Amino acid sequence: MIITADYDAEEHLMPTYMDVHDGFVGVNQEQFDEAHLRDLAVQDEEGVSYDHAWLDPVTGKAFCLVTGPNKEAVIRVHEKAGHPASQVYELSIQTS
C-alpha cells in the first residue's frame, strides 16, 4: 500500500502538457494509431506518459495530452518518434 501511495503522489506531482502538431491532413485512424504507438514505444526512456491523442484530419491539427518530468523530455519523445511537436504547453491549471 505504501508503494501505491508513493506512485500516486509521484504521478500527481508530474506536470501535464498539451502538445500541438500540424500537418496531419488526411491521416486516418490506422496511421494515427501507428504514430501514437511510436510515442508509446519510446516514452519510458524519458519518464513520459502519453495519455491521449486527438486529431482533426481536415485541418491536420493533432493534440496530445502528456505527463512528464519536464517539457524537454516531452519534446524528445516526439522527436525520437519522428513527429516533433509544433508547440508544447505546460498545463498547470485544469478543471472539469
Add this chain to the structure above:
Amino acid sequence: MIITADYDAEEHLMPTYMDVHDGFVGVNQEQFDEAHLRDLAVQDEEGVSYDHAWLDPVTGKAFCLVTGPNKEAVIRVHEKAGHPASQVYELSIQTS
C-alpha cells in the same frame, strides 16, 4: 436500462471538439474555474457538454474538450459565456 443505453449511444454519436483560447495570461485556478462554470451554466441550451479544460497561464493558452451536436453550437456556448474561442477543431480521430 433502455433509457441508459439510448443515452450512451447518443453520447458516442456526438462529435468531439477541441477549442483553443488565447489571452488567459496570468489567470489563476479560481478565475479559470469561474470561466468554466459560465460554460457549464449555458451548455444545456445548446446540447453541448464541456468535459475538461486546461490552461497554461504563462502563455495564456487554454484548451477545452467538448462534445456537441455541431461546431456552431460549441462556438455559441463560449460566446454566451463571454469568452469566444480562437479556434475550434473537430476531432474525428482519437487514440490512447
